[in-house]
Amino acid sequence: MADDYADLFRDEVAAQPLERAVMRAYSELVGAGGRVVDLGCGPGRITGFLAALGLSVSGLDLSESMLAIARRENPGIxxxxxxxLKLDGHADGSLDGAVSWYSSIHTPVDELPALFAEFHRVLAPGGHLLLGFQVGDVPRRHDRPWGHPVALDFLRRRPEQMVELLTAAGFTEQSRTVREPNTDRGEKVPQAFLILRKPL
Incomplete structure (x- = not known):
């Protein structure tokens, strides 16, 4: 389903000015040339946008099909x-930034502490983490998306719940942005964006 997913969300960044503003602010906090990894990068649309903002960014994903599209669309990345959950290719404190843009929504809540601990491990002191996710308590299940024989669960979160877990992992909150759903684009719940910092 990678090609269908990539086609559906190809112009998503261009249609979302608030999200672009959050990512621009994040890139300034990290600093030009900062080493950043886009975790759960999918077809690489966010990776490419962050690279255009001047970050030294790479992408990581479980799906080889998604990565094939990402490499095709972003040949220089x-x-x-x-x-x-296991970033073996990154040493302790080796990154200036990490991004989890709607990728933690596939991680069960009981695995979030381990996930955030791994984010904290790879970030250098003073490094920044950016998360985007859907707000809510009830998961959304997609059965046979675009006719493919798979099921996807989108696990919605409360910002205060996420901040509590991230604080326990050693992060400090820098900003919290929550916007109302864009019903013109079929959204049904608010969207949240957190920027956090690993203390010096």
Missing amino acids: RFEQGSM
């Missing part, structure tokens, strides 16, 4: 296959 390095993309790797792997799990964001």
Whole structure:
């Protein structure tokens, strides 16, 4: 389903000015040339946007099909296959930034502490983390999306719940943005964007 997903969301960044503003602010906090990994990068649309903002960004995803599209669309960016729960290719404190843009929504809540601990491990002191996710308590299940024989669960979160878990992992909150759903684009719940920092 990678090609259908990439086609559906190809122009998503261009249609979302608030999201672009959050990512621009994040890129300034990290600083030009900062080493950033886009975790759960999918077809690489966010990876490419962050690279255009001047970050030294790479992408990581579990799906080789998604990565094939990401590499095709962004030939100058390095993309790797792997799990964001085990970032073996990144040493402790080796990154200036990490981005989880709607990728933690596939991680069960009981695995979030381990996920955030891994994000914290790879970030250098003073490094920044950016998360985007859907707000809510009830998961959304997609059965046979675009006619493909798969099922997807989108696990919605409360910003205060996420901040509590991230604080426990050692992060400090820098900003919290929540916007109302864009019903013109079929959204049904608010969207949240958090920027956090690993203390010096």
